[in-house]
Amino acid sequence: MKFAExxxxxxxxxxxxxxxxxxxxxxxxxxxxxxxxxxQLSDADRAALLHILDGLLANTRIRQALYTAG
Numbered sequence: 001m002k003f004a005e006x007x008x009x010x011x012x013x014x015x016x017x018x019x020x021x022x023x024x025x026x027x028x029x030x031x032x033x034x035x036x037x038x039x040q041l042s043d044a045d046r047a048a049l050l051h052i053l054d055g056l057l058a059n060t061r062i063r064q065a066l067y068t069a070g
Contacts, residue, residue, distance in 0.1 A: 004011045010022040022036040041049065 001011065004014055005024050007014075008024045010019070010024060012019045013021050020036070020039060038046065038049070
């Protein structure tokens with residue numbers, strides 16, 4: 001347990017070959033719970049997800065810039 005906590009990985013990652021790497025403690029929010037599963041996506045799906053996230057973040061930054069400018 002202490003090694004898992006030290007390296008911020010799950011215990012199964014330390015003990016099981018080919019186990020998916022997950023953080024020792026995951027967030028309690030919906031996003032935090034899903035982050036550990038993202039490495040299971042294909043490269044194409046991961047690229048699509050990053051494209052969507054980039055668009056959402058860009059929209060948020062634009063709105064914030066317009067709000068502070070106006």
